[in-house]
Amino acid sequence: MSSDNEVVLHEDSTTTEQFKENKLILNGSFDVESCKHGHDHHHGCNQPKGGDEWMVILQLAFQSLGVVYGDLGTSPLYVFSSTFTDGIKDNDDIIGVLSLILYTITLLPLIKYVFFVLRANDNGNGGTFALYSLICRYAKVGLIPSQEAEDQDVSTFQLELPDNRMLRASKVKSLLENSNFAKTFLLFATMLGTSMVIGDGVLTPCISVLSAVSGLREATSAMTEDRIVWLSVVILILLFTVQRFGTDKVGYTFAPIICVWFSLIGGIGIYNFIEYDPSVVKAINPKYIVDYFKRNKKQAWISLGGAVLSITGTEALFADVGHFSVKSIQISMCTVTYPALLLAYIGQASFLRKNNNLILETFYKSIPGPLYWPMFVVAVLASIIASQAMISGTFSIIQQSLSLGCFPRVKIVHTSAKYAGQVYVPEINYLLMLACVCVTLGFKDTVKIGNAYGIAVVFVMCLTSAFLVLIMIILWKTHILLISYIMIIGSVELVYLSSVLYKFGEVGYLPLAFALFLMSVMYTWNYVYRKKYYFELDHKSSPEKVKEIITETNSHRLPGLAIFYSELVHGIPPIFEHYIANVPALHSILVFVSIKSLPINIVPVEERFLFRREQPNNLQVFRCVVRYGYTDVRNEEEPFEMLLIERLKEFIKEDYYMGLAQQGDNNEQAQNEIDGELIDDIGVIVKEEEEEWGADREIEVLDRATEAGVVHLVGEHDVVAGKGASIGKRILIDYGYNILKRNLRQSNKVFDIPHKRMLKVGMTYEL
Template sequence: MSMAHLDSTPASPTPLSSIVIHSNSSSSSPPHSHKSKRWSTLLLAYKTLGVVFGGLVTSPLYVYPSMPLKSPTEEDYLGIYSIMFWTLTLIGVVKYASIALKADDQGEGGTFALYSLLCRKMNIGILSTRQGGSSRVLNSSLYEDDTKPSKLGKIFERSLVARRVLLFISILGMCMLIGDGILTPAISVLSAIDGVRAPFPRVSKSMVEALSAVILIFLFLLQKYGTSRVSFLFSPIMGMWTLTTPLVGIYSIFKHYPGIFKALSPHHIVMFFLRNGKIGWMCLGGTVLCITGSEALFADLGHFDRSSIQLAFMFTIYPSLVLTYAGQTAYLIRHPNDHDDGFYKFIPSKVYWPMFVIATLAAVVASQSLISATFSLIKQSVVLDYFPRVKVVHTSSSKEGEVYSPEVNYILMILCVAVILIFGDGKDIGNAFGVVVSMVMLITTILLTLVMIIIWRTSPILVFLFFLLFFTMEGIYVSAVFTKLFEGGWIPFAISFILAFIMFGWYYGRQRKIDYELTHKIDIERLRTLLSDPSVQRVPGICFFYTNIQDGLTPVLGHYIKNMKSLHKVTIFTTLRYLLVPKVAPHERILVTKLGITGIYGCTIQYGYADSIPLDGENFIDHVYACLTAYIARSAEHVLSEVPGVQEELSRLEEARDAGHVHVRGKTRFHIGQNCSWFDRTMLAFYEFMHSNCRSSLPALDVPLAQRMEVGMLYEA
């Protein structure tokens, strides 16, 4: 089915460019002076504090309690601080702030953004048979690339196993990060509230857990107001936190151990491991928590631009953490057995309660970064058809990455509260947290290495050094946290397994449906035969008939014509097509074509995983109608003899529009027969359960209920 691309804007009262999600490009904004741009960047960097760095800035609350050393010495603490400093510097500054943020997919970050970027570059589809054709966009301008594919890229193009491994790694990373979105709020708030037990020993752990759960519930109830609105409230809190904790750290350094910065020498790391052996290796399960939230820094790229995140991290978060950990370590060198509560005990008594309030508020804000990142990941998975359709609300008209999902929000709330109430021991949650952090970092290193080789064409020596350094470093961290697998470390694996099972079940069911539709699709000749039946009538009006495939028509069409004995005089077979790009240009949004039968047209609506289609039913009709009339008029420019026929066609289209319209979609289900294997029975039954409880794809166009029609049909499994 050939599609024609319309360059002109649809001739409707409201131009298409004003209906689609606005671009983040500066070209859409009025010109500013360099001074105003500089102030704008600084303001955005300040707002970034309140959303992006939650897990990082609150990590001092729970790093030291996870240390297994029974009687640590001065040299041990110097070694531990050296490990944390170089972990923050190499992973936080070098890997994420300097490299990962540059691997964005048109402004979107995170595991699936990297996966989408690689798939597009290597010309491999996310769903190999989805919609019956290549995963490439119909208009090649979105994929223009003059460079030849790399040797590694060719391996992925040829090998189905390699593509599946890449997909598995990406899904695992996404599932782990969602697990992070559950554990970060739990451990951050629990660790902060636990500070009330020092001045009031009578306060029980169960009371701390209950209070933490109440705070988290309140936070999740705020999510519907959007990231931008809450960031104005959160940024001052994080500003106070990142200012006060390093000040306390500086005070502690001068009071307890002024020579703490000699630990910056890597020599102390070597001596630490030589002295402690296996126990030193196990300590890495706690020190890895100093870099928590770094993946959210990357995943939240859709909420804030790269420069604001880098500015906030390099000049605020990083120095704040270096000084805070230095102060904690200086205190612990003089009080070596206080590491079970390493944060609150190093706070001077005169400022204890103000710091407790700030720490509690900061823990609430910390949770926001992973919650917002989770919303972004779920949205990407939904539009790429790897997750059951849930409601996704865009909470900002200028930031496409700012989304909110009610269903996901309340599920996260329930799981966070359950983790606190069931696994109230902060150490168990910390162990689970360590598994998530190290696994996600390792997966990002693998995907970034592929990006450097396949897309950036980085020098092999630099790629080798990058991979050797970070894969080795993070691999050692992963090996250390796996020793905690039975002490809470199993929690993220359980969460990831459930999520992966949901995603695989949805993918498997969708793939089987596409396979059936491709096998039983109706071509144009078959449609012409069906319409030639004298009993089939062409009724007035416009019918939008939705189909999942493009190389042919859905088998639901034949079922519909045979039973209804009719088809509208103007029928537009419509496909909603998600592309392997974050955003689709407005003029490439709607593509139309004739199908060779009078009154029968094809229409494809294209958008990426960071796009939305905020069109209500009437606007949708206006835009498609404008595209059709423009297409018919353009086709007449090349064949002057058909001008009278063109006028007749336009009149017929106008008449059908005045007669009304209806939106028809298939409501298909699998008929699971006796010959199905137990695997098919299980997976397809699970898919049908999810499909029957998820949202329809039509509400994305805001089609009124009175204009919808569903045609039921059974697909034989």
């Protein structure tokens, strides 16, 4: 058998056709995929057929109302009051602002997100990291050199390009791949956008709950501003306290509540439209936007910061697509959310045309008397749901950042066995709660908080547009007219961004302060993470060195299985030599395990393990790359150790059978009997006692080693700045990174490693 044979394990019985297929990919490859799956492996397993498919889509569309649209749906609580902060100067300004809101909702959430951005999902998952992962998979822009050709064979890694799949990479792709600045900028922009979305997780609960509770002012004069603030704080604390129970159990109550909410705001909108001023329907004419800007000039531009709040939560359309489907979100948006929001804003505008002085209490004052209390209760519930959706989204983003080496290790708790994306991060939850309470107590005013909220919302939208243009150019090969259309929408977003940035001094700095803090944490961790990887890559042990070390310690081979953990994918890490230098003895079987995160959401279990045998065979040394997607659940269902050993046994069998297949293929007679005789020939060979003894004997040795004991060797790397390093680098590594490392989870907690069988091997890296 060739010394270069490496295979991946699968559960299926071996056949000659599989041997033939695998043999064609063996030459010079590090690892070989022996189990091929189509692109629908992840999505197609449980897909309904025939007429049932639309029933499932409609059910998902209904459920999406409670998860996706909470934030977007509650924006009528505060949009008009945040837009007319200085009161209404001209009655026609109401029609101008209404026209502005209608076209903003139509252009951005409806056209851009529902019909364009949702298509740029990563195997069903959305968000900033999903866009970044798509770009990384098509263009080699990742900053860590851990890419392998075999990664592209993972079923969920496959890209569905509309056309021109095999065409030469575009100039944009080449520019990205050949520019270190472009690679760094893409990662930086992704981190910044992610930080802004996390900032939304702080501001959404504040503005939503505060706006809803403020309705109590209309019920009783005893409800002062301070009491409203403290009641909001109590609700926020309760909201964050119940996060640890997850959203799965209460998820079914969300959709009916939001459905009732949309029915009420739409119905009240129709009532106000008929009751007060039906002439506001002329806001459909965009001419009134132009007239509004002519009359108010700079003040109209400033008011854009309030109007843009009508689309808060739009990013949730994309971020939450993984829980549902593109079609279901398109249906729910077009049939329920969009019409209800238009009716709500039209109704409020009609009310304001006759009640200019009630701008600050527009929402609750426009409610007919008998519906006040039902509407108040539903408004509070809807604001809590809106907050819940953004908090859950924040947890998912943290999980993605963590998996891609862009966030320090924190505890990830999966709260739902049904939905892998529903996670809970205790440390982040309590930090968010503290931030929300501080913001609510510190600013007390939805207008001020809205100034900050707008910056986070519009910035993420601009970033999404920029990434979408890149994907349309280098992946989809889209026609230039469609690209130009998205760029026009992006330019509109930049106008909105300029407006919200104008209020930077009026609490607008808040999301940027959050983002800068999170960015500093993410950048520090990722910078040292990359430096450590390059250090290990530069100091890895060569195959010759490994063979020499093991040969020298052959007389000191202990019974048992030793598993060395490392982040290094290419080669054996330097900590191995460090260990041997201090403990000159080795276990009978060695497995070097590298944990690798791919820029995709899920890696199927049967495609997760890649094995290689170090030569010669009698060394009993294996290398294993364990690949995960950024939403994969690690070690929740079965112990990692057990799974690794079972896959190793299958690898030994397949490695052995692959050798037999190659020997049979070299035989001219076997090559002429493809239809079935070759299988019989191989069956005869397998039954030969001597050769069967080879595979069974090795598995027997593995079983004995496992029974003797499994030791987990975890590298504990201390990092210090190298001699001659700059002051900035010393602060970053010696203080920033090490403070984070000391106060967060240890690497052994990533897997369920038994403490009694874990040995930490310390080594200091000078970076």
